[in-house]
Amino acid sequence: xxxxxxxxxxxxxxxxxxxxKGASQSRTSVGDIMNSYFANHRLVAQESLERLLRNFVxxxxxxxxxxxxxxxxxxxxxxxxxxxxxxxDWDGAAQMxxxxxxxxxxxxxxKLASELRLRDDIESVxxxxxxxxxxxxxSLSGYGEVLDGLENNPLPSVIVVKPKEENGAAVATExxxxxxxxxxxxxxxxxxxxxxxxxxxxxxxxxxxxxxxxALLSLGVLLVIGNTIRLAIEGRRDEIVIVxxxxxxxxxxxxxxxxxxxxxxxxxxxxxxxxITVSLSWLSAPVAELAGLYQSEFSxxxxxxxxxxxxWISSGLLGLIGAWLAVSRHLGAxxxx
Numbered sequence: 001x002x003x004x005x006x007x008x009x010x011x012x013x014x015x016x017x018x019x020x021k022g023a024s025q026s027r028t029s030v031g032d033i034m035n036s037y038f039a040n041h042r043l044v045a046q047e048s049l050e051r052l053l054r055n056f057v058x059x060x061x062x063x064x065x066x067x068x069x070x071x072x073x074x075x076x077x078x079x080x081x082x083x084x085x086x087x088x089d090w091d092g093a094a095q096m097x098x099x100x101x102x103x104x105x106x107x108x109x110x111k112l113a114s115e116l117r118l119r120d121d122i123e124s125v126x127x128x129x130x131x132x133x134x135x136x137x138x139s140l141s142g143y144g145e146v147l148d149g150l151e152n153n154p155l156p157s158v159i160v161v162k163p164k165e166e167n168g169a170a171v172a173t174e175x176x177x178x179x180x181x182x183x184x185x186x187x188x189x190x191x192x193x194x195x196x197x198x199x200x201x202x203x204x205x206x207x208x209x210x211x212x213x214x215a216l217l218s219l220g221v222l223l224v225i226g227n228t229i230r231l232a233i234e235g236r237r238d239e240i241v242i243v244x245x246x247x248x249x250x251x252x253x254x255x256x257x258x259x260x261x262x263x264x265x266x267x268x269x270x271x272x273x274x275x276i277t278v279s280l281s282w283l284s285a286p287v288a289e290l291a292g293l294y295q296s297e298f299s300x301x302x303x304x305x306x307x308x309x310x311x312w313i314s315s316g317l318l319g320l321i322g323a324w325l326a327v328s329r330h331l332g333a334x335x336x337x
Contacts, residue, residue: 040255041255044255044256044259045259045262047256048256048259048260048263049259049263051260052260052264052267059264059267062224062228062264062267063264063267063268063270064271065224065268066224066225066268066269066271066272066315067267067269067270067271067272067274067275068271068272068275069217069220069221069224069268069272070217070221070268070271070272070315071271071272071275071276072213072217073210073211073213073214073217074214074272074276074303074311075276075279076206076209076210076213077307078276078280078301078303080203080206080207080210082300082301084203085298095160095161095162095191096160096161096162096176096177096180096191097158097159097161097189097190098158098159098160098161098180098181098183098186098189099156099158099186099187099188099190100112100156100157100158100159100185100186100187101185101186101187102156104185106129106130106157108185109127109129109157109159109185112159112183112185113125113126113127113159116161116180120164121163121164121172121176122161122162122163122164122176123162123163123164124161125160125161125162126159127157127159127160128157128158128159128160129157130153130155130156130157131153133155133156133157133158134153134155161180173191177189177191218318221265221268221315221318221319221322222321222322222325223322224322225261225264225265225318225319225322225323225326226322226323226325226326227326228264229257229260229261229322229323229326229327230326230329230330232257232260233257233327233331234330237334240253240331240334241334244334250331253331254327257323257326257327257331258320258323258324260323261319261320261322261323261326262316262319262320262323263319264319264322264323265315265316265317265318265319265320265322266312266315266319268315268318268319269311269312269314269316270312272315273303273308273311273312276302276303277302277303280302283300284299287299287300288300
């Protein structure tokens with residue numbers, strides 16, 4: 001009675017050990033296959049890079065062509081980013097300048113400014129007297145001695161009005177501007193928003209042009225890499241035929257050319273980054289000098305870490321896609337006879 005359960009337990013233990021041993025062997029075989037697969041990829045990637053470096057002059061010329069093509073839209077992107085960093089300090093909201101009649105006294109001008117501050121549709125009001133306007137003009141223009149010789153101050157008082165930002169702000173701002181320009185104390189009214197809107201419109205147009213140029217030049221990069229890979233396939237036709245005769249699959253034959261395209265694209269991205277960095281270093285001193293003339297501390301900003309990584313990854317993917325298109329089209333035509 002007691003042996004039967006023991007024998008069952010022994011059989012169960014043997015079956016468990018056998019199944020665990022089989023699972024271990026299965027895991028080991030899968031692990032060996034994966035290790036062999038990744039080792040082959042590493043070997044092919046290394047050999048593809050070494051082949052390009054052995055023909056360094058030809059490879060460098062291809063990298064330079066790709067780098068110039070990628071540097072053009074990337075340089076425009078950097079220029080727009082620097083322009084946006086400059087304009088970010090400017091107030092994009094509407095601003096009105098109300099020039100007061102010269103016959104209006106300073107007291108009446110300040111009274112008008114106080115009345116405007118009480119309006120619900122106005123955020124802030126700044127009154128600039130004739131004396132303050134003259135002093136500011138003297139300090140900025142550099143004609144202080146000439147202006148000191150004038151008998152009368154030719155500049156009017158100014159009230160700078162900033163309306164509140166609301167839904168439909170453009171229509172409300174124009175309505176407010178028309179209302180304030182008709183005040184009897186106001187000689188002339190100027191809306192200071194138009195030039196900001198023009199600048200933002202030009203920047204939006206510049207971004208669209210940059211994207212269009214990037215798309216066209218990316219297509220050019222694909223064509224350059226595709227043609228280069230096609231020539232590489234033709235140059236190794238006999239080698240491909242021999243490898244296929246011994247049973248190599250298309251994926252095995254395709255692999256080195258894909259890595260070659262990847263290295264071409266990645267090298268072109270490095271070349272584009274180098275061109276942009278050198279160009280920014282060359283332009284940084286004149287730009288800083290020009291900014292100093294306008295009492296600004298602006299300095300050129302290059303590609304950040306994220307943008308640089310995006311450039312390198314995108315260029316590598318372009319090379320991989322171009323190589324894939326070329327290999328898919330030309331490799332199938334090479335078969336052993």
